[in-house]
Amino acid sequence: MFQTIVSILPLDAASALSPVIFAITIFLLSSTYHRKIKILSFLAGALVVGIFTTLIGFYIGSRLSIHDKTNPVVALLDLTFGTVFLYFAIRSLLSKNRKMPTEKHRNKHTLLRWISIGILVNVTNFDAVMLNLTAAKIIGAAQHLSDPAKIVLFSLNMFFFTLPVTLPVFFQVAFPIKARLMLSGVKFFLLAYARYITAILFFIFGIVFINKGIQFFLPK
Numbered sequence: 354m355f356q357t358i359v360s361i362l363p364l365d366a367a368s369a370l371s372p373v374i375f376a377i378t379i380f381l382l383s384s385t386y387h388r389k390i391k392i393l394s395f396l397a398g399a400l401v402v403g404i405f406t407t408l409i410g411f412y413i414g415s416r417l418s419i420h421d422k423t424n425p426v427v428a429l430l431d432l433t434f435g436t437v438f439l440y441f442a443i444r445s446l447l448s449k450n451r452k453m454p455t456e457k458h459r460n461k462h463t464l465l466r467w468i469s470i471g472i473l474v475n476v477t478n479f480d481a482v483m484l485n486l487t488a489a490k491i492i493g494a495a496q497h498l499s500d501p502a503k504i505v506l507f508s509l510n511m512f513f514f515t516l517p518v519t520l521p522v523f524f525q526v527a528f529p530i531k532a533r534l535m536l537s538g539v540k541f542f543l544l545a546y547a548r549y550i551t552a553i554l555f556f557i558f559g560i561v562f563i564n565k566g567i568q569f570f571l572p573k
Contacts, residue, residue, distance in 0.1 A: 372543035398471015414493025428569030435562030
């Protein structure tokens with residue numbers, strides 16, 4: 354289990370670098386009306402996306418073990434994942450900042466609306482989705498893990514995937530007076546540097562997966 358945690362932890366940690374989702378959560382925490390409903394609805398949307406991508410990744414991993422050196426499909430899948438990671442690395446470097454919510458949206462607080470927004474924002478957060486799916490794929494491929502161990506690792510996946518929502522809420526509850534200043538600093542850092550950190554991590558993951566895929570087709 355320890356080896357699997359070491360493998361998925363960088364992927365999970367990178368999936369938490371979602372400045373837009375972090376900023377939206379801070380925006381919701383500053384809402385005057387129905388703040389709790391908005392936050393819980395937005396978190397529910399993030400959980401839906403996280404669970405869905407985790408299940409897909411686990412299914413892929415359980416069908417095609419990443420440790421099977423004799424399966425060309427696994428090698429092709431590694432090459433595909435590696436190429437996608439390199440694409441996201443380049444995209445992260447070239448991407449512009451996405452727009453934040455504006456004041457005129459503060460009075461739109463229906464439960465279904467913010468669940469839908471949570472799903473839409475998280476499912477289009479392709480960087481985090483890809484990282485979460487890859488981590489789940491590794492869990493699914495680890496056939497030696499017991500069911501309780503897989504549940505623990507799934508929980509770890511969900512913890513990091515939803516961290517851009519849960520972390521601001523935690524700070525708001527634990528440090529209600531200092532939360533605004535602390536969260537503003539974190540938001541500034543993420544908006545300024547998260548895409549560069551993400552690009553580096555994607556580049557590393559891309560090289561690792563492409564190298565694994567190429568090794569299969571090289572003459573032994």
